[in-house]
Amino acid sequence: MTLRKLFFEILVGLVLSYFIIAIFFSGDRKFENLALGTETATYNAVDKAGMPFHIQRTNKDEYDVLVKAWQQRGSKPVILFLGNSQTHSINQQKSGEVNFIELLNRKAEDTPYEILCISLPNAGLQEFYLIYEYWKNSLPLKLVVLPVFMDDLREDGIRDVFFSKLVQEKFQLSDTSNALVSKINRELRSYWSSNDNTKANRDKSTFFMKETFQEKSEKYLNHKLDSSSTTWVNRANVRGEFFNWLYKLRNTLLGIKANTVRKMIPQRFEDNMHAVELLVKSRATEQTKFILYIPPIRGDAKLPYDLDGYTEFKERVRKLSAFNSKYVFYRNYEGIIPPELWGYKAATNLQSEREVDYMHFQYKGHQILCDSVQVLLHQVIYKDGI
Amino acid sequence: MLASCVFYGFWRWEYLSVMFISALTDYYTAIAIGNTPIENKKKRNYLLAITLIVNLGLLCYFKYLFFFSENANGFFNFLGIDYQLPLLRILLPFGISFYTFETISYTVDVYRGLIKPEKSFLNYGLFVTFFPKLVAGPIQRAAELLPQLKERPFFKLDYLADGLKRILYGLFLKVVLADNISPFVDEGFALSPETLSAIDVWMLAFMFGFQIYFDFSAYSHIAVGTAKMMGISIPENFNFPYMASSFKDFWKRWHISLSSWIRDYLYLPLAGIKVSTTTGSGGIGEGLDTTDRSAKTKALFLTWAIMGLWHGANWTFVFWGLYHALIIFLERKLKPLREAVPILNTFWIGWAITLPLAMLSWIPFRADSLANTFLMLEKVISPEAYTFYTMRENNYIIAAVMMIFILLSYFANHYLEPTLNKVPYLSFGINCIKFTVIIIFVFTFLRPISQFIYFQF
Numbered sequence: 001m002t003l004r005k006l007f008f009e010i011l012v013g014l015v016l017s018y019f020i021i022a023i024f025f026s027g028d029r030k031f032e033n034l035a036l037g038t039e040t041a042t043y044n045a046v047d048k049a050g051m052p053f054h055i056q057r058t059n060k061d062e063y064d065v066l067v068k069a070w071q072q073r074g075s076k077p078v079i080l081f082l083g084n085s086q087t088h089s090i091n092q093q094k095s096g097e098v099n100f101i102e103l104l105n106r107k108a109e110d111t112p113y114e115i116l117c118i119s120l121p122n123a124g125l126q127e128f129y130l131i132y133e134y135w136k137n138s139l140p141l142k143l144v145v146l147p148v149f150m151d152d153l154r155e156d157g158i159r160d161v162f163f164s165k166l167v168q169e170k171f172q173l174s175d176t177s178n179a180l181v182s183k184i185n186r187e188l189r190s191y192w193s194s195n196d197n198t199k200a201n202r203d204k205s206t207f208f209m210k211e212t213f214q215e216k217s218e219k220y221l222n223h224k225l226d227s228s229s230t231t232w233v234n235r236a237n238v239r240g241e242f243f244n245w246l247y248k249l250r251n252t253l254l255g256i257k258a259n260t261v262r263k264m265i266p267q268r269f270e271d272n273m274h275a276v277e278l279l280v281k282s283r284a285t286e287q288t289k290f291i292l293y294i295p296p297i298r299g300d301a302k303l304p305y306d307l308d309g310y311t312e313f314k315e316r317v318r319k320l321s322a323f324n325s326k327y328v329f330y331r332n333y334e335g336i337i338p339p340e341l342w343g344y345k346a347a348t349n350l351q352s353e354r355e356v357d358y359m360h361f362q363y364k365g366h367q368i369l370c371d372s373v374q375v376l377l378h379q380v381i382y383k384d385g386i
Numbered sequence: 387m388l389a390s391c392v393f394y395g396f397w398r399w400e401y402l403s404v405m406f407i408s409a410l411t412d413y414y415t416a417i418a419i420g421n422t423p424i425e426n427k428k429k430r431n432y433l434l435a436i437t438l439i440v441n442l443g444l445l446c447y448f449k450y451l452f453f454f455s456e457n458a459n460g461f462f463n464f465l466g467i468d469y470q471l472p473l474l475r476i477l478l479p480f481g482i483s484f485y486t487f488e489t490i491s492y493t494v495d496v497y498r499g500l501i502k503p504e505k506s507f508l509n510y511g512l513f514v515t516f517f518p519k520l521v522a523g524p525i526q527r528a529a530e531l532l533p534q535l536k537e538r539p540f541f542k543l544d545y546l547a548d549g550l551k552r553i554l555y556g557l558f559l560k561v562v563l564a565d566n567i568s569p570f571v572d573e574g575f576a577l578s579p580e581t582l583s584a585i586d587v588w589m590l591a592f593m594f595g596f597q598i599y600f601d602f603s604a605y606s607h608i609a610v611g612t613a614k615m616m617g618i619s620i621p622e623n624f625n626f627p628y629m630a631s632s633f634k635d636f637w638k639r640w641h642i643s644l645s646s647w648i649r650d651y652l653y654l655p656l657a658g659i660k661v662s663t664t665t666g667s668g669g670i671g672e673g674l675d676t677t678d679r680s681a682k683t684k685a686l687f688l689t690w691a692i693m694g695l696w697h698g699a700n701w702t703f704v705f706w707g708l709y710h711a712l713i714i715f716l717e718r719k720l721k722p723l724r725e726a727v728p729i730l731n732t733f734w735i736g737w738a739i740t741l742p743l744a745m746l747s748w749i750p751f752r753a754d755s756l757a758n759t760f761l762m763l764e765k766v767i768s769p770e771a772y773t774f775y776t777m778r779e780n781n782y783i784i785a786a787v788m789m790i791f792i793l794l795s796y797f798a799n800h801y802l803e804p805t806l807n808k809v810p811y812l813s814f815g816i817n818c819i820k821f822t823v824i825i826i827f828v829f830t831f832l833r834p835i836s837q838f839i840y841f842q843f
Contacts, residue, residue, distance in 0.1 A: 004543065004547070007543055009814060013822040014821070186576060212396070217396070235830050235832075239831065266774055
């Protein structure tokens with residue numbers, strides 16, 4: 001009797017879950033909207049032919065297309081902009097509005113340079129370091145422009161999803177005497193699938209399945225379901241929504257809001273600053289100059305930082321550039337975007353509908369940032385020619 | 387048996403031959419032992435030796451050859467001998483540690499006179515290859531599984547329901563919990579141990595402890611459930627191990643089929659105790675109290691070192707085993723103190739001491755090397771390493787939430803469920819909701835991310 005009851009409980013569970021899945025997993029779902037909020041759209045700069053100046057991942061498809069497009073445009077020396085979601089997002093975007101990278105490229109048409117960009121959501125400065133070290137091998141980088149966000153100093157490590165080309169090529173940094181470089185190399189290695197039964201690989205464990213019938217059949221089934229069922233495909237977005245809900249629940253329970261002061265994690269802060277230090281101290285030369293800038297931040301609301309810490313952080317970035325002032329330039333753009341050009345984003349807790357957005361601004365903000373950077377580019381590189 | 391072979395062949399069919407070498411050896415030697423009078427001890431010992439050499443030989447070749455060669459080369463270097471053994475990387479056949487232990491236990495049980503040899507190779511082969519437990523256990527005893535397989539029960543709705551429930555539980559633990567904890571653990575262990583704080587090390591120990599528990603108990607749930615759907619009962623492998631009040635208790639609750647195996651075929655014989663029953667239940671905990679002989683201390687450390695090595699060819703696993711042996715040894719030595727101070731003998735005090743120590747033991751289990759293990763453990767005893775943390779706050783929150791989840795499920799299982807079952811309509815409603823939620827979560831999170839951790843052991 002008890003087990004019969006159990007059978008009906010499972011049966012009811014199956015029927016109910018079928019209907020819930022059919023209702024909630026259908027339709028067009030975009031997790032991106034959750035991350036940025038519905039007011040902010042993603043935009044990657046392109047040329048007149050629609051070929052990219054700007055990508056968000058160093059994977060084979062995107063990177064190779066970018067390099068090919070750069071070659072087709074004449075293989076000009078490159079000004080590389082690194083960035084996070086501020087670079088690739090436009091608040092309340094209207095038709096025809098583009099980001100500051102595309103605006104800068106329009107202005108660079110008469111110069112011997114081309115502006116390329118990679119911007120990663122929640123980018124870490126260790127990731128910027130890795131991008132520079134990899135990209136310099138195939139592109140003539142004459143100037144690297146690096147926004148140093150206080151927020152990004154809380155990030156750590158390398159995310160394989162943004163560096164799949166490097167993982168596939170088993171790329172390793174060469175300066176292995178440096179502890180941070182070794183750490184980055186170790187992390188890259190941890191993503192390699194290999195045939196050796198080391199302990200690290202054992203825990204990844206999928207290498208045991210390589211080329212087996214099981215792996216092939218799983219791939220086949222996944223592919224079939226991906227191509228035939230929207231419900232199946234939408235699971236990724238539902239997962240995203242679930243994690244977003246968990247994130248909001250955490251914030252609600254702990255009273256965290258967009259303007260709650262974010263504590264710095266000392267080790268991460270130091271590792272990220274060290275990544276910048278490695279760039280400006282040993283990589284900045286006559287051939288490759290660097291610009292470090294403090295990015296724009298919303299000024300009409302209480303900053304989500306410890307103010308003393310923020311001041312100290314800006315001073316540290318300035319001092320880093322001063323160490324090699326001949327080839328490294330510093331600007332502080334934190335206050336250049338007026339309050340009315342900032343927007344709101346979806347709330348980060350379950351209580352309110354929306355919150356002030358400290359990171360993403362409107363098209364006019366992109367124009368202002370473009371003009372400011374253009375002045376600096378002229379001073380640093382355009383005036384000298386190659 | 388055919389279905390089990392197809393199941394295994396989905397991985398690599400050529401490795402079926404390894405399993406059949408082991409199975410055929412034990413099938414024939416067990417029959418030969420059974421046909422040899424007990425008085426002819428020499429011949430029986432000789433036949434048993436054949437079994438052990440073939441099975442352990444296969445295990446050593448596939449699992450330990452690289453480890454032994456690597457260590458031998460290090461030793462040669464140390465002695466200044468200019469000779470190096472070739473380092474061969476050999477793919478470890480899935481489940482070899484599990485089916486090897488099953489075939490050995492079968493022959494030893496026949497040798498001990500606890501069971502009669504199976505005459506039908508079809509039945510015996512099915513015992514070895516039975517797919518629900520083939521790749522990662524629970525490790526079966528012939529005395530418990532063979533009679534059920536021979537009986538071949540008919541399909542029953544009750545079996546189906548009970549089996550489905552266990553499979554759903556297992557899928558939830560694997561795809562929703564273990565697979566989502568895994569990135570946090572991987573991220574933490576990829577960091578240089580020098581940069582970690584003591585708080586990080588504790589958090590990583592707990593997180594990996596949760597991951598491996600959810601992962602392995604998930605497989606066991608699925609194995610028990612799949613067998614149950616066919617009307618076959620296989621012993622439980624876990625019983626809320628993180629609610630243990632001592633290490634002895636822990637080993638009655640964690641990987642019970644392995645610790646029972648170790649009890650009957652290693653620890654008790656090494657401690658000089660005659661084994662008179664064979665069962666995959668109970669764990670090693672009870673066995674630890676069966677003798678007062680001084681031999682048991684040696685047996686304890688040797689047993690756990692071997693238990694560690696069974697998990698993997700790395701000194702970190704040996705260290706993990708010895709860590710457990712040391713704490714059990716200390717528990718024994720401190721027994722008079724616990725008896726003198728009654729509060730120390732309470733469940734909650736025992737649990738509060740056992741849980742962190744058990745979690746800490748996962749550090750060598752997961753760390754890449756002994757050097758990293760020591761660096762991480764050193765942090766735990768350094769007061770200055772408690773003044774900062776290096777990872778995102780989410781990691782610590784998730785560890786705390788998982789601990790609460792385990793406590794809640796323990797109390798729900800032991801107290802809430804029996805009470806609810808007294809009100810059938812209420813329990814029906816709640817269980818319907820529970821299964822709905824589990825199915826939706828499993829559907830949402832099912833992804834080919836990682837294999838079960840114990841597939842590699």
